[in-house]
Amino acid sequence: MLTQIKDTRSVAKALFLYNFATLIDWPEDYRKGNFIIGVLSSTPDVYNELNTKYKGKSIGSQEIVVEKYSSRTDIVKAHILFLGEDKSAEITSLTTQLKTKSTLIVTEKEGYLSKGAVINFILDGSKQAYEISKPNAKKYNLVIAAKLTTLAYKVVE
């Protein structure tokens, strides 16, 4: 077997999510207990990658827990919510559901910053990149490190 297809995209996305976790400040009440990264997606790849490599690691003093949701109603409290492209239609309901929370909503569909995502995965040519909405971050009381905005493909101020 000369070639083995490797899921580079999920690996990169999971590592981005982990880095987001280290470069964003959550409000005080989110700095206790476990650090929850939730995935709402029909495809298992990003969840599997997070669960395999990141579960049990720490963000500050908080242990990472990875949760997979089959429906948005399963979401109770999450620091990060990754919304897979196939579940993108849920964004409107989610933003309503999470409006009083401090959940970093990360999407992977073009134009989704305008629909309420804080960070959206996009392509820079054929490379994985991301864009940030500062106003949306503010809505959820999230403070984004300068490094994250500097490296973003686009920042909505």
Added chain:
Amino acid sequence: MKLFRNILLVVLLAFAGHGYSQEITAKAHAMYQAKDYDSARVLIDAAIQTKEKYNSQTWQLRGLIYRKLETPGNTVNREVALESFIQARKTDTTNLYKDKINEYLYNTIIRYYNDAVTYLNEYKYIDSEKSYVMFKSKYIELIDPSKTFSNEDVEYFNALGGGYTKQLAQLSGKDYDIVFQLAVNALSKVLAVDSMNYLANLNTAVLYYNRGADLIVNQDPENTSIDVLMENIATAESLFLKAKPLMLKAHEINPGNIEVLEGLSGIYYSLNDMENYLIYQTQLDKINLPKYLEIYQKNPADKENLNQLVRIYSSTLKDDAQYLKFKTILDQLGG
């Protein structure tokens, strides 16, 4: 008196035509036949210090003796043998032994090629390439200046590139980088001769693809900051872009090959080109679906296999009923 001189000439010619006519050479020949090659060497080296050096057969015998004295890994005696055959050719002024000397030279020079193959099998790739280069240069110098080595180059450098590629599995860091480049260099020599060579196109594409994919997949989560991640993504992209045209060429040459379809699917997936990814992944899934269904029959709880079936029926070979069936089973097994 004139008659006597003519008789003497006839006798001398007859003597010259029968084996080694000269005294020391004849003794050396006897030792050679007795397989006492060290004694034969002493005698033949003495012979070339005398007028016997004007006899082509003396030099031919010297070449044969030195060739017998070769030891593995040491080609000094082979070099002496070659020099001797060259002298044999020079002293063969009437071309009486031309074919025989050419055969001696060929059989000696081919040993460099055999060494190259032996070293290849022993994973001594640097030594192997040195021997192969020596084989070619000696062949051109001593046997046929017009010889091209297209077929030999294709065969040899494909094998060398394959050898280096296998070695990569055990390497990391700078060692990996060095051997990776050696593998690419070897295969590019094939492509320089034959740009439509299937193996070289496929293997070079696989090298680039694997390197790019490994760069992403093998990142250490805790030691990869976001700027490093983005640099790695950019580097990987450039490697995938190098792999793409080579894999497409391999596909042009051998469209139905499963490795090529896997390669193209992987490259386009990593380049986030979903349109092309789906084209090749669909072809691949058509080939693999019976295998996945067979695995399901044997082991209905194989989650990885169920994931493949769910993916296939929901993306490349869409079938809602089948998708729901396998998704339900997968969900019941806890995803």
